[in-house]
Amino acid sequence: MVLEIAKPRPVWQIMFSTHHTDVGLLYLITSIAFLFLGGALALAMRAELFLPGSQIIQDSMTFHRFFTVHGTTLIFLFILPFAAAIGNYLVPIMVRYKDMAYPKLNAVAYWMIPVGAALIWLGFADFTWNAYPTYSILRAPGPAADMWIFGLKILGVSSILGAINFIVTILKCKHPDLPLSKVPLFAWSTLIASVMILVAVPTFAAALLMLLTDRLGVSGFFNPAMGGDPIAYQHLFWFTFHPEVYILVLPAIGMMYEIIPRFSRKPLFSSGSGIAAFILLGIVGFASWAHHMYATGMSFTEKTVFMIGTLAAVPGSAMHVFNFFATMWGGRIRFSTPMMWSVGGIALFFAAGSGGVLNTAMPLDFITHDSYWVVGHFHLFVFGTIAFGSIAFLYYIFPFVTGRMYNEKLGQLHFVLAFIGAVIVFFTQHILGLFGMPRRVFDYPPFPEWIAMNQIATVGAMIIGASMIIFLINMIHSSAKGKEANMDDPWGIGGKYYFPHRVKTPHH
Amino acid sequence: MKNIRYLAISVVILFILPTVTIAFGEETKEYVNRRAEIWNLFFRMTTAVFVVGAVVSGTQIWLIWRFRESHPKNKTPTKWETGESH
Amino acid sequence: MSGHSSWPEWVYIGVVVAILVWVGADSWYIEKLIDHAPEDAEIIKVTGQQWFWSFEHADGTKEVGELHLKKGHPYKFEVQSKDVIHSFNIHDYTVMMDAVPGRINTVWFVPDEAGEFPIQCREYCGLIHYNMRGTLYVEES
Numbered sequence: 001m002v003l004e005i006a007k008p009r010p011v012w013q014i015m016f017s018t019h020h021t022d023v024g025l026l027y028l029i030t031s032i033a034f035l036f037l038g039g040a041l042a043l044a045m046r047a048e049l050f051l052p053g054s055q056i057i058q059d060s061m062t063f064h065r066f067f068t069v070h071g072t073t074l075i076f077l078f079i080l081p082f083a084a085a086i087g088n089y090l091v092p093i094m095v096r097y098k099d100m101a102y103p104k105l106n107a108v109a110y111w112m113i114p115v116g117a118a119l120i121w122l123g124f125a126d127f128t129w130n131a132y133p134t135y136s137i138l139r140a141p142g143p144a145a146d147m148w149i150f151g152l153k154i155l156g157v158s159s160i161l162g163a164i165n166f167i168v169t170i171l172k173c174k175h176p177d178l179p180l181s182k183v184p185l186f187a188w189s190t191l192i193a194s195v196m197i198l199v200a201v202p203t204f205a206a207a208l209l210m211l212l213t214d215r216l217g218v219s220g221f222f223n224p225a226m227g228g229d230p231i232a233y234q235h236l237f238w239f240t241f242h243p244e245v246y247i248l249v250l251p252a253i254g255m256m257y258e259i260i261p262r263f264s265r266k267p268l269f270s271s272g273s274g275i276a277a278f279i280l281l282g283i284v285g286f287a288s289w290a291h292h293m294y295a296t297g298m299s300f301t302e303k304t305v306f307m308i309g310t311l312a313a314v315p316g317s318a319m320h321v322f323n324f325f326a327t328m329w330g331g332r333i334r335f336s337t338p339m340m341w342s343v344g345g346i347a348l349f350f351a352a353g354s355g356g357v358l359n360t361a362m363p364l365d366f367i368t369h370d371s372y373w374v375v376g377h378f379h380l381f382v383f384g385t386i387a388f389g390s391i392a393f394l395y396y397i398f399p400f401v402t403g404r405m406y407n408e409k410l411g412q413l414h415f416v417l418a419f420i421g422a423v424i425v426f427f428t429q430h431i432l433g434l435f436g437m438p439r440r441v442f443d444y445p446p447f448p449e450w451i452a453m454n455q456i457a458t459v460g461a462m463i464i465g466a467s468m469i470i471f472l473i474n475m476i477h478s479s480a481k482g483k484e485a486n487m488d489d490p491w492g493i494g495g496k497y498y499f500p501h502r503v504k505t506p507h508h
Numbered sequence: 509m510k511n512i513r514y515l516a517i518s519v520v521i522l523f524i525l526p527t528v529t530i531a532f533g534e535e536t537k538e539y540v541n542r543r544a545e546i547w548n549l550f551f552r553m554t555t556a557v558f559v560v561g562a563v564v565s566g567t568q569i570w571l572i573w574r575f576r577e578s579h580p581k582n583k584t585p586t587k588w589e590t591g592e593s594h
Numbered sequence: 595m596s597g598h599s600s601w602p603e604w605v606y607i608g609v610v611v612a613i614l615v616w617v618g619a620d621s622w623y624i625e626k627l628i629d630h631a632p633e634d635a636e637i638i639k640v641t642g643q644q645w646f647w648s649f650e651h652a653d654g655t656k657e658v659g660e661l662h663l664k665k666g667h668p669y670k671f672e673v674q675s676k677d678v679i680h681s682f683n684i685h686d687y688t689v690m691m692d693a694v695p696g697r698i699n700t701v702w703f704v705p706d707e708a709g710e711f712p713i714q715c716r717e718y719c720g721l722i723h724y725n726m727r728g729t730l731y732v733e734e735s
Contacts, residue, residue, distance in 0.1 A: 060722065060724060061721060064718075064720075064721075127718070128718050132679055132717075132718070133678075133679075134677065134679065134695055135679065135718070135719060135720055138677065138678065139644070139677070139678055139720055140720075224695045224696025224697075228696075229697075230679060230694055230695065230696065231694060231697075265585070265586060265588065265589050266586060266588050267588060270600065270603070273600070273603060295681060295690055295716075295717075296692045296694060296699070297691065297692060297697060297699035297700075300626070303625065304622055307618060307621060307622075308618060311617065311618050314610065315607055315610050315611060315614075318606070318607065318610045319603070319607065321564070322603055322607075325567060325568065325571060326602075326603070328571045328572070328575055329571060330575065330586065331586060332575065332577055332582045332585065332586050332589070333572065333575050333576050333577060334577050335572070335576060335577070343568070343572060346568065347565060347568060350561070350564050350565070351561070354557040354560065354561055355557075357553070357557065357617055358550070358553050358554065358557060360617070360621075361549060361553055361617055361620070361621035362621050362625045363545070363549055363621060363624045363625050363628060364546065364549060364550050364553065364621070366546055366688045366689070366690045367546060367547070369681075370716040370717055371716070436683075436685030436686075436712075436714070438683070438714055438715070438716050438724075440718040440723065440724075441723065441724035443724050443725065444724065445727070494589055539632060539668050539704045540627050540628055541704070541706060542628050542687065542688055542689075543686070543687050543688040543703075545624050545627055545628055546624065546628070546688045547688070549621065549624045552620065553617065556613060556616075556617075560613065
């Protein structure tokens with residue numbers, strides 16, 4: 001059923017529901033709220049960095065808390081829950097089952113998100129989203145640090161529970177007449193990401209526990225004074241979080257696989273190639289973690305091994321780009337808002353990946369590590385690819401959730417501004433990094449080149465901010481007063497859709 | 509055949525000459541210029557990346573222009589729209 | 595699966611793999627070039643701590659926040675930390691190595707140009723990470 005804003009369902013009905021469309025809605029609203037909260041922190045930081053010296057933030061510690069909570073929020077409270085939202089809406093329909101495999105567990109996994117979020121936001125830790133020891137165990141002020149650790153523990157459990165649910169739903173609950181090879185690629189991306197979560201996240205859970213006991217002083221895993229090694233934490237952290245970036249990007253690419261063939265009015269070029277690419281990324285994604293650690297004093301051989309592991313994952317991503325292009329070739333493309341966002345996302349995905357190939361060259365790490373180059377690079381992925389794919393899908397699913405159409409012109413304006421803004425900020429930050437500006441800095445020396453590029457980046461960020469305000473207005477106004485959508489084919493492109501609003505729910 | 513000659517010359521200039529220079533360099537107190545080597549690598553990589561980028565983005569721009577709905581050649585529906593259902 | 599020829603995709607992947615092999619080989623080669631410090635490099639002990647750098651020359655001379663080196667001489671830095679992880683960075687000379695408490699990391703270079711060059715910290719280390727700076731002075735020998 002659609003979310004009829006004008007005659008709303010009782011809120012408690014949604015909050016206590018275990019049906020996949022309702023849990024999906026809860027994840028959706030939560031993730032979008034945190035997109036805006038995390039984005040607001042980013043705009044504050046960019047305003048501060050407009051000039052050397054203090055602008056709107058008075059002290060460095062506040063700035064450090066801002067970037068810690070910004071990164072933590074957008075990864076754990078926007079990207080992951082948004083993927084869970086769309087997964088909840090569509091995966092059961094795609095495998096022709098009535099709900100998720102474990103509906104109550106599904107709701108429990110969702111409700112851990114607000115708890116984890118509260119711990120992170122009420123604590124406002126300062127040690128970056130990486131939380132490297134020995135700073136995080138010896139110097140980071142509590143209780144913020146400890147609240148962050150507990151918050152992430154809870155969010156990690158939520159991720160694992162959600163992953164179990166998706167895997168069982170797809171593999172065990174799918175309709176007997178539906179072979180795995182015919183399951184849509186978005187469900188495949190969710191499946192592979194979920195398997196990766198089960199392998200990667202428990203490692204970080206262990207690392208978090210060790211961080212906590214080290215902070216309490218009862219252990220010395222990462223404390224050299226007690227015989228420990230801070231680099232051990234980095235291995236544990238990146239063993240989780242390099243695969244995690246694939247966990248973040250796979251559902252977004254899966255979402256593009258839902259949009260691009262439909263709006264090209266042409267079947268996907270090769271679902272086999274897409275599935276193979278997902279599996280390849282899922283496996284090889286585990287082979288590259290220490291490329292984040294090239295500057296820690298690793299041996300030549302270790303660095304070489306991880307460089308090879310990193311390069312080995314590139315063909316998988318290249319296959320997806322080929323698939324998208326080959327799908328569009330020969331089609332008759334309607335460039336509605338979801339399609340624009342998806343195609344823009346592919347362009348920025350490629351730019352991010354190219355910068356990544358450069359990063360993985362070991363000697364170039366001496367130029368780029370922990371500089372603004374890295375900031376520009378990963379934002380091209382998390383904003384340019386993942387957020388673009390997610391926003392594309394949000395526009396796509398909007399009529400099915402609300403029964404109304406978003407404003408197409410505003411949606412396209414949102415895209416144009418966000419794309420231009422993203423290019424301005426993140427491409428500039430690559431060059432800023434080449435000029436040597438470190439990341440995670442509250443202030444910088446008044447080098448003219450640094451000032452100029454920081455100002456350009458701030459302007460770009462404000463353009464993105466303006467576009468997101470347009471987005472917010474569009475979403476709120478259209479859900480209440482938008483034109484009623486043609487629920488069989490909201491864009492009139494003649495395609496077949498998965499219809500979340502037509503599933504049987506216990507409330508209808 | 510000529511291509512092999514160019515390839516061989518490139519290999520010699522890019523790889524063998526520097527290696528030999530370094531091997532014999534210790535005696536003449538010529539040290540590797542760290543930042544030159546690193547930045548040269550950076551610019552080689554960047555050239556390659558921009559060439560590939562030009563190809564990929566050029567392809568993408570051509571695709572979205574040629575297969576947009578409003579292109580004159582796209583007036584008629586594709587065979588997937590009229591023929592087989594997918 | 596889709597019933598059509600997929601040779602263009604294989605060619606494309608072949609090209610991608612060839613480029614990646616080149617990236618890997620060229621990087622491996624350059625890393626090998628710069629990895630091994632020469633025998634006659636003078637050892638400079640670099641100590642990072644919240645929030646400044648201190649240096650000790652081979653002859654025992656100590657400096658804080660500044661480092662005076664001679665042009666054309668090879669130097670090998672032994673980088674260590676007294677408290678949290680820092681990262682010793684002279685960006686103009688592409689010198690970078692983490693200062694990790696409990697271990698000593700090494701990096702070497704030859705300053706080939708006289709002048710003043712900024713030294714900065716490249717790993718978040720707390721309150722004044724952003725201003726954990728110093729200056730390298732390279733003097734004509």
